[in-house]
Amino acid sequence: MEYKYHEIEAKWQKIWKDKQIYKIEIDKDRPKYYVLDMFPYPSGAGLHVGHPLGYIASDIFSRYKRQKGFNVLHPMGYDAFGLPAEQYAIQTGQHPAVTTEKNVNRYREQLDKLGFSYDWSREFRTCDPDYYKWTQWTFIQLFNSYYDKKADKAQPITELIARFEQSGTENVDAASTEPLTFTAEEWKAMDEKTQQQTLMNYRLAYLADTWVNWCAGLGTVLANDEVVNGLSVRGGFPVERKLMKQWILRVSAYAERLLAGLEKVEWTDSLKEIQRNWIGRSEGAAIWFPLSTDDEYNWKRIYMGGNYDGVKDEVAFEIFTTRPDTIFGVTFMVLCPEHEMIGQITTPGQKEEVEAYVTWAKNRSERDRQAEVKKVSGVFTGAYAINPITEERIPIWVSDYVLSDYGTGAIMAVPAHDSRDFAFARHFNLPIRQVVAPNPNDLSDPDTWTESMDSKTGYMVNSGFINGMTVKDGGKAIIERVKEQSIGYGTVNYRLRDAIFSRQRYWGEPFPIYYKDGMPYPIPEEELPIQLPAVSEFKPTETGEPPLARAENWTYKGYPMEYNTMPGFAGSSGYYLRYMDPHNDKEYFSKEANEYWRNVDLYVGGAEHATGHLIYSRFWNKFLHDIGLSCEEEPFKKLINQGMIQGRTNFVYRIVGSNKYVSLGLKDQYDVTPIRVDVNIVRNDVLDTEAFKKWMPDFADAEFILEDGQYICGWEVEKMSKSKYNVQNPDDLVEKYGADTLRMYEMFLGPIEMAKPWDTNGIEGVFRFIKKFWRLFHDKDFNWCVSDEEPTREEYKILHKTIKKIEEDNEKFSFNTAVSAFMICTNELGDAKCNKRKILEPLCILMSAYAPHITEELWSMLGHPDSIVDAAYPVHDESYLQESDFTYPVSFNGKMRVKLSFPITYTQKEIEPILLDNADVQKWLDGKQPKKIIVVPKRIINIVF
């Protein structure tokens, strides 16, 4: 029979489905292995050729692991809540659920054609009420928890309440928005509303006024990772800062554990580094700078909070610095424009100017602010602070180079050793004092200060009691001193911000929250899920309320419910856990399922989720771990990032002012404009000129200047997009070459983690190989022709070499070299005219992970009633590989090259490498037999006579 891939692939896809070959259950007798793809957002455009890259890789690995005896969980589903469906709904009035359903069906159809081994019985979508019930449930758990820093884990909020009742904030060390202190009596004296407000300060999901990234174009707020350069990632609309009441997840409480956990997972270094930078741990000190009060003004005495144990009736600003050692170089202080103390400390004379500056700074869009980073601006408050170490009086300034949401929104400025402070001091003519020098006797003039001057190492100068110390010791000494005087302490700051969890959208999970007396309360768990209500329109209301404000009876027992919905990352944060037990209606997942499947062993997806989904998911899982649900602390043990597939755009060259097109090689002789041309009418960079004429009416009467009778197109690598005519969807290729060829070709393209342009130029080669492989089992008239003869040693060697190579490559995820190995093996067996069952059968098993349809067909033709999916993975026999009688070239310094033929054993370990000299080789050539020849593969290292 000829290789009819359409028939074969359709046949087996149906059999797999009918027999539920890929459905798996917990099996305690077998080790588990969990392989997961980042589930897709089902967009209207359907699957493009870049999507399957990761899916194919994970499918190969799942099939491989299954044949190795593992019980493999390999599920798939859809991240179905999201903006595109909603925006489409706003434009057309069509309900997002309808579009989503349509897109999901399209995706499924495309995925099915590629022969994946997903257990579809576990499929769910994040927009299914059965699923988002558990997203809502987790939210309530977060709401009902706080982070106990002493236990280093989340604890029930009821426990915190009990502590407050007993001893107030005494002995409570909890992650909080504001540092608060009160006694048990004060707590008990609070009314319910005040108590609820106080608890909000500690909850892991809390409601607070916060500066958000507001995107008017999308009508919603965005998380930090959804904003790039002041523009929204989706849509590219400008983003501004706005103070809004929002739900927030206290992700920052987990900063240290998120950082520490990176040590335990097998991710790429670059991805771990991206997360480390995003978490941004900096060690330093918090120090209080009291307000100078010996002025003519009568300061209202204010205590600035914190765990400040100093003189309590003093006004003091808490600052954070990573360089406490430079405190002798402080010549001024800077507050951020949002700092709440500004109004109270500004002197009457400066009031007008300061207010004008603050108003200007607050209203500036994020984009403007980022664009003008280099521009120095600021204003003097008229007030002074006291440097607590030097007791010097220093001016307090306001400037937007100090950020409100990092540290304390106040800094001590050391212009000699910080480039921003330096620029500020220069601009406003403030004094600059050097306190670090490379060598204590060499004080370079501060005027010559440059950013390149390395002040991270060196010795302290002009620095009182730390003079002469190294920078490191100086820092330690200052921390000790401020601790002694109770005016500061060593501390750690993180760049990682809490995650804003409200979106002013319709197509997301509703919050299980209602409001009583202005305070939020969770709806009882047994009433979940809170279903997304119907609305008359999907856009925000005229008064700017989110779309849910349009829903009728959006109340709970007469109380209004939350109008916001949850963000995209809510549903994707814990989905991998639900696959373990997807139909459980009593629990998120059963303990039994979780203890068996534990966590994801291999996670495959794009690196673009490094600072979004992959952080949130880890946070989510750590929280569920703390409350006793998820038994593993890290959700994704090993992660590989598939590189983006870029488009490869083809160009034709139109001669200016005509409808003539000139081939690539001749274009320099004319004045031409390059024009993008649909890659689907170009084959191996040769244009199908007839198809081109039909492509668009403008080209109907095109003329061509050919070279060698062909029109050759130019090409460039660009992002894959419809408008560039470089989108390839997998269906056409499956139609043309079959799924097995497409699967192997996508792997053959290059290393999985590398970004690469999609290019179909090589697919013919893989197709040829698949056909050659088919022919190994058939004679030239395509009659089945497999013999039961015993293979020769040579043939076994080809097989075992391949088994070994494929196994190594699978373990390394080096699928491109594995495909090459299959090609080599097939060529060698073809040359040897080997059609022996004992060789071909194991080869089928090896290749079934890559090309499941053709191998399944051959497997059944070989007489196996069961699917190849569960065939045992072959083991290679080293004895076929050790011996070699190849000929090795030996060169030596006499410029002579001889070829020696001998059997060798690899004995690399005992080598003391020695250069062969003429005499050694001469002896050998003279016929003297060497006692021992030490070789490494392909090279002789030493000969012992």
Added chain:
RNA sequence: GCCGAAGUGGUGGAAUGGUAGACACGAGGGACUUAAAAUCCCUUGCCCAUUGCGGGCGUGUGGGUUCAAGUCCCACCUUCGGUACCA
């Protein structure tokens, strides 16, 4: 600016410190065929020689370690990704 990754033929890409360019595409030549498709064989890093052997140069640039470097070390250049008034 800071952090990370990568630079190898016409192209995609192979090379535990050990014959650089596997495998594939493309290209050139040939066989089969009335012809085309399909298939098969040969050549294919560059330069010189090609009547045969062969010789020289080559992995972004410049140094270094080593018997031996695409691979390790130092400096630089380029490209891509992340991040950015983060004190």
